[in-house]
Amino acid sequence: xxxxxxxxxxxxxxxxxxxxxxxxxxxxxxxxxxxxxxxxxxxxxxxxxxxxxxxxxxxxxxxxxxxxxxxxxxxxxxxxxxxxxxxxxxxxxxxxxxxxxxxxxxxxxxxxxxxxxxxxxxxxxxxxxxxxxxxxxxxxxxxxxxxxxxxxxxxxxxxxxxxxxxxxxxxxxxxxxxxxxxxxxxxxxxxxxxxxxxxxxxxxxxxxxxxxxxxxxxxxxxxxxxxxxxxxxxxxxxxxxxxxxxxxxxxxxxxxxxxxxxx
Amino acid sequence: xxxxxxxxxxxxxxxxxxxxxxxxxxxxxxxxxxxxxxxxxxxxxxxxxxxxxxxxxxxxxxxxxxxxxxxxxxxxxxxxxxxxxxxxxxxxxxxxxxxxxxxxxxxxxxxxxxxxxxxxxxxxxxxxxxxxxxxxxxxxxxxxxxxxxxxxxxxxxxxxxxxxxxxxxxxxxxxxxxxxxxxxxxxxxxxxxxxxxxxxxxxxxxxxxxxxxxxxxxxxxxxxxxxxxxxxxxxxxxxxxxxxxxxxxxxxxxxxxxxxxxxx
Numbered sequence: 024x025x026x027x028x029x030x031x032x033x034x035x036x037x038x039x040x041x042x043x044x045x046x047x048x049x050x051x052x053x054x055x056x057x058x059x060x061x062x063x064x065x066x067x068x069x070x071x072x073x074x075x076x077x078x079x080x081x082x083x084x085x086x087x088x089x090x091x092x093x094x095x096x097x098x099x100x101x102x103x104x105x106x107x108x109x110x111x112x113x114x115x116x117x118x119x120x121x122x123x124x125x126x127x128x129x130x131x132x133x134x135x136x137x138x139x140x141x142x143x144x145x146x147x148x149x150x151x152x153x154x155x156x157x158x159x160x161x162x163x164x165x166x167x168x169x170x171x172x173x174x175x176x177x178x179x180x181x182x183x184x185x186x187x188x189x190x191x192x193x194x195x196x197x198x199x200x201x202x203x204x205x206x207x208x209x210x211x212x213x214x215x216x217x218x219x220x221x222x223x224x225x226x227x228x229x230x231x232x233x234x235x236x237x238x239x240x241x242x243x244x245x246x247x248x249x250x251x252x253x254x255x256x257x258x259x260x261x262x263x264x265x266x267x268x269x270x271x272x273x274x275x276x277x278x279x280x281x282x283x284x285x286x
Numbered sequence: 287x288x289x290x291x292x293x294x295x296x297x298x299x300x301x302x303x304x305x306x307x308x309x310x311x312x313x314x315x316x317x318x319x320x321x322x323x324x325x326x327x328x329x330x331x332x333x334x335x336x337x338x339x340x341x342x343x344x345x346x347x348x349x350x351x352x353x354x355x356x357x358x359x360x361x362x363x364x365x366x367x368x369x370x371x372x373x374x375x376x377x378x379x380x381x382x383x384x385x386x387x388x389x390x391x392x393x394x395x396x397x398x399x400x401x402x403x404x405x406x407x408x409x410x411x412x413x414x415x416x417x418x419x420x421x422x423x424x425x426x427x428x429x430x431x432x433x434x435x436x437x438x439x440x441x442x443x444x445x446x447x448x449x450x451x452x453x454x455x456x457x458x459x460x461x462x463x464x465x466x467x468x469x470x471x472x473x474x475x476x477x478x479x480x481x482x483x484x485x486x487x488x489x490x491x492x493x494x495x496x497x498x499x500x501x502x503x504x505x506x507x508x509x510x511x512x513x514x515x516x517x518x519x520x521x522x523x524x525x526x527x528x529x530x531x532x533x534x535x536x537x538x539x540x541x542x543x544x545x546x547x548x549x550x
Contacts, residue, residue: 044462047462047466048462050462050466050470051465051466051469051470051473054466054469054470054473054474055473057486058473058474058477061477061481061482061483061486062337062344062477062481064481065344065345065480065481066337066340066341066344068341074340194314194315194318195312195314195315196315196318196319198319199318199319199321199322199323199326199407200322202322202323202326203322203325203326203329206326206329206330207329209329210329210330210332210333211332214333215333215336219336219340220336
């Protein structure tokens with residue numbers, strides 16, 4: 024594991040040098056949240072109204088949290104680099120290096136989001152406090168559970184995105200599959216809480232990674248309960264295990280298909 | 287004069303045709319890109335169905351009008367990136383000195399640059415807009431207006447992209463600014479203007495041209511207004527005139543990087 028820690032540390036140090044570049048992404052985060060604040064201000068006609076059990080403040084904080092995870096965890100490494108390495112043939116060199124390629128990508132990715140995420144957390148807090156105000160019933164003591172849940176959520180997302188990128192062993196361009204996965208996570212888990220959907224669909228969504236990637240951590244921020252926290256963490260552990268097995272299986276199958284043209 | 291214009295247009299169309307043919311070398315990837323982009327856009331129908339189950343109108347729009355808004359946005363952005371995709375990465379050509387290859391050609395520099403790249407997935411965006419119109423609010427008159435406003439929308443979006451991209455003639459690090467402006471346009475263009483108030487509305491109609499590219503045309507398609515129609519056409523001409531002037535003014539400041547490059 025030491026070699027992955029070294030990869031993580033070197034990427035982390037590199038990204039710290041470019042913190043100002045990361046901060047440029049704040050503009051898009053601000054605009055998206057500005058649109059949603061306006062949308063939910065409009066949707067909540069009367070003060071104190073509840074939609075799917077959420078007050079206006081909770082709903083806006085929920086979107087800010089999910090968007091924070093979305094922006095803080097986005098990276099070209101898992102979505103594009105892995106796919107391009109396979110497509111361009113670079114994988115032939117990388118698989119001979121003294122590391123396991125999927126773990127190398129995950130270590131590199133962790134080094135990236137470790138810098139990005141805290142910056143977006145700070146921005147989300149400033150925006151939330153300024154535009155919505157303090158979140159009612161939030162307790163600081165719940166923070167360790169929320170942080171753990173967020174880290175698990177980000178890792179589950181990374182593993183599933185990497186699985187999609189590894190499809191480049193079979194299809195030339197895996198990005199259309201990435202778009203679809205991203206949109207499902209965005210529309211179902213990011214823009215609304217799962218409770219807003221009809222009961223039948225809620226059961227279905229709880230069985231998908233959507234429940235564990237964005238909904239789980241954001242739900243704990245706006246409406247924490249110990250039962251919910253245990254339920255989400257258990258689901259995350261199951262998804263992490265199943266996703267890791269799937270990722271390794273796809274990679275093993277994929278490298279058997281690989282042939283090198285020389286050059 | 288007219289022969290020169292005809293020749294120039296022919297070159298532009300051939301350029302786009304060859305871009306698409308190049309993308310079609312791998313037919314499966316080409317079709318997957320188009321189809322999945324349509325599915326990707328369709329995911330947002332879920333979002334709007336949920337929102338309209340909570341309220342009957344959002345910002346003065348019904349579901350049908352929101353779908354028209356989405357359709358026009360998708361088609362306009364799609365057409366812009368089918369014909370003029372290079373505009374959105376213009377900064378890269380300017381900063382790295384890659385404009386040289388276009389400057390030595392006997393045809394118009396700006397048109398040669400703009401039509402040099404086509405984004406395959408944009409075909410999916412363009413088709414998705416037309417499918418939405420056909421499914422949610424089809425009529426012959428509306429189809430005609432929709433296609434016309436798709437062209438004006440694409441021209442406004444491209445002109446705005448050209449203005450932002452041309453900033454690179456004066457400032458080096460403008461690529462992120464361009465990306466944010468583009469994201470900003472998409473984010474605003476897919477939500478009804480009625481939910482924004484005060485300064486935000488001013489911004490959308492006069493600074494970021496979403497109002498002229500999408501909102502006004504949707505209002506005109508819902509209830510035709512000749513004044514607003516001429517206003518959109520006039521704005522399209524004006525923003526293009528400004529964008530072309532800024533590009534050529536900036537081009538005088540361009541310096542080559544002695545980069546050897548061939549366009550095949």
